[in-house]
Amino acid sequence: MALPVVAGVDGSEPSLRAVDWAADEAALRGAPLRLVYASLWERYEGPSFAPDVGEPDEEVMAEDVVRAAERRARRRQPAVHVTSELLPEEPEYALVRESRSALLVLLGCRGRSGLTEALLGSVGVMVAGHAHCPVIVLRGSHDNQARSGARGRVVLGVGEKPAGSAAVRFAVEEARLRGVPLEAVRAWRRPAHAMTGHPLMTGEPAHQGERQAAETLEEALSDVPDDLPVRRRTLEGRPRDVLLAAAHGADLLVVGARRHPGHYGLQLGRVPHGVLHHAACPVAVVPEPA
Structure with a gap:
């Protein structure tokens, strides 16, 4: 049986945009x-229901939320087979468990206390930090750009261990499915002593850092099919800041997150955590073996 694309729904407008994106992803992948509704969602994020569901009052039932999401998905992609389930548990635990048997998980971005534009909600952080498959988080500030290839670019942040990277494979697949170019980005930093301005301590160290970044990019992209247009970019700066700038206006930013067996804390890393909170486009976090 084919693994599904999973979308977490709660009746909010961000979650319904996640349904749109998930329906498109499912159609692209066949x-x-x-659709998964975890009944304790409101405990964390508070009720904020979309017009498809009705008035935001306590009488709106989980079944109504799911039915509205199903109708929306079927209208958007009639050929996609849609199922749903209500789960009486915490949403983060339910979605992490769902990720064990999913192609990917889609989540809308919902912050707290009016901070949706700046900070990702707790459910999104927890799921992205523990999921067993790629997780795409749609930032709540965006217009509805869920259709594939809406803006024409997938951006990949290339990490320290590029060989065999699951994030690279996922980014390549997304770009090919959408028929858009892949933009691979590797950040590099100028050594501290190269910033002193002394004529004997500038130039070569910085060039060496840029060369190493270029070599890392080539290693990461060595197995990319020749028919996929790829742009390689080495940019000086902190990785988080470089990726946030590079991904502005992109369809999707893809980053990897290392998973350490036996470690039960949040496994995101500084860069994925930063871009999830601040990216100006949807973000895919792809689990990588340690």
Whole structure:
């Protein structure tokens, strides 16, 4: 049986945009779509229901939320097989468990206390930090750009261990499915002593850092098919800041997150955590083996 694309729904407008994106992803991949409603969601994020569902009052039932999401998905992608389930548990635990048997998980971005534009909600952080498959988080400030290739670019942040990277494979697949170019970005930093301005301590160290970044890019992209247009970029600066700038206006930013067996804390890393909170486009976090 084909693994599904999973979308977490709660009746909010961000979650319904996640349904749109998930329906498109399922159609591109020829996969089923599974909609999951975890009944304790409001405990964390508070009720904020979209017009499809009705008035935001306590009488709106979980079944109504799911039915509205199903209708929306079927209208958007009639050929996709859609199923749904209500789960009486915390949403982060439910979605992490769902990720064990999913192609990917889609989440809308919902912050707290009016900070949706700046900070990612707790559910999104927890799921992205523990999921067993790629997680795409749609930032809540965006217009509805869920259709594939809406802006024409997938951006990949290339990490320290590029060989065999799951993030690279995922980014390549997304770009090919959408028929858009891949932009691979590797940040590099100028050594501290190269910033002193002394004529004997500038130039070569910085060039060496840029060369190493270029070599890392080439290693990461060595298995990319020749028919996929790829732009390679080495940019000086902190990785988080470089990726945030590079991904402005992109369809999707893809980053990897290392998973350490036996470690039960949040496994995101500084760069994925930063871009999830501040990116100006949807973000895919792809689990990588340690």
